[in-house]
Amino acid sequence: MIHFVGAGPGAADLLTVRATRLLAAADVVLYPGTYLDPGVLAHVSPEAELVDTQHLDLDQITARLVAADRAGREVVRLASGDLSVYSALAEQTRRLDAAGVAWDVTPGVPAYAAAAALLGRELTVPLVAQSVVLTRTRARSSAMPAGESLAAFAATGATLVLHLAITRTRALMAELEAEYGADCPAAVVHRASQPDELVLRGTVATIADAVEAAGLRQAAVILVGRALDPCAGGESYLYDTRRDRSTKRVAPTGSGDAAP
Secondary structure, three states: OEEEEEOEOOOHHHOOHHHHHHHHHOOEEEEOOOOOOHHHHHHOOOOOEEEEOOOOOHHHHHHHHHHHHHOOOOEEEEEOEOOOOOOOHHHHHHHHHHHOOOEEEEOOOOHHHHHHHHHOOOOOEOOOEOOEEEEEOOOOOOOOOOOOOHHHHHOOOOEEEEEOOHHHHHHHHHHHHHHHOOOOEEEEEEOOOOOOOEEEEEEOOOHHHHHHHHOOOOOEEEEEOHHHOOOOOOOOHHHOOOOOOOOOOOOOOOOOOOOO
């Protein structure tokens, strides 16, 4: 069994309990040295073999995984953040399926959630934004699917979280200004939760200047949206003082949800 484990945004104490147990039991751990705080590896047994994958391609990584599994060794494949976004999980598991190797997934704290925590902001604020778009743009990377343009996402007014885009901040803000406005709050979080974390706050008009002044080139997420304004928004219906709490409606048997 190959255990894919989300290592979280970097801090060694932001792993799940399950993740730390898998790391402690592993005979082999493959990890992304570029993005991982070394403290995360303190959860690994001193006898375990450590493989830094930053200079390996996917075929080389898969070969290591398959060889270790066939040798009867317990294997953990660490990924930064959470495996549900931008983790290459799909490519790796396709290869493992073809090789007849079993695998499972343990989630981690995603980078956007760690960034929002540092900013102290909820990304879905009543009457302002009830959706969060996690996306990227094309530079030196694979093509974006048809229909997933930044302009299309911007037209929704949702809170945007841009991954893998820090080197194009100025061009992206110019593209977003028409929908969000020059004064719309924007923020950049670099290496959230790690010792060298950095938080930049500004607007669509000013955040590129801050990014360029800081010299950021990788390991950062960009957040844009009116939900980042601490004074914006209304009150949630769930906690509204005018809501009638005298009765509770029960959902029909088998629905699994309470009625609204």
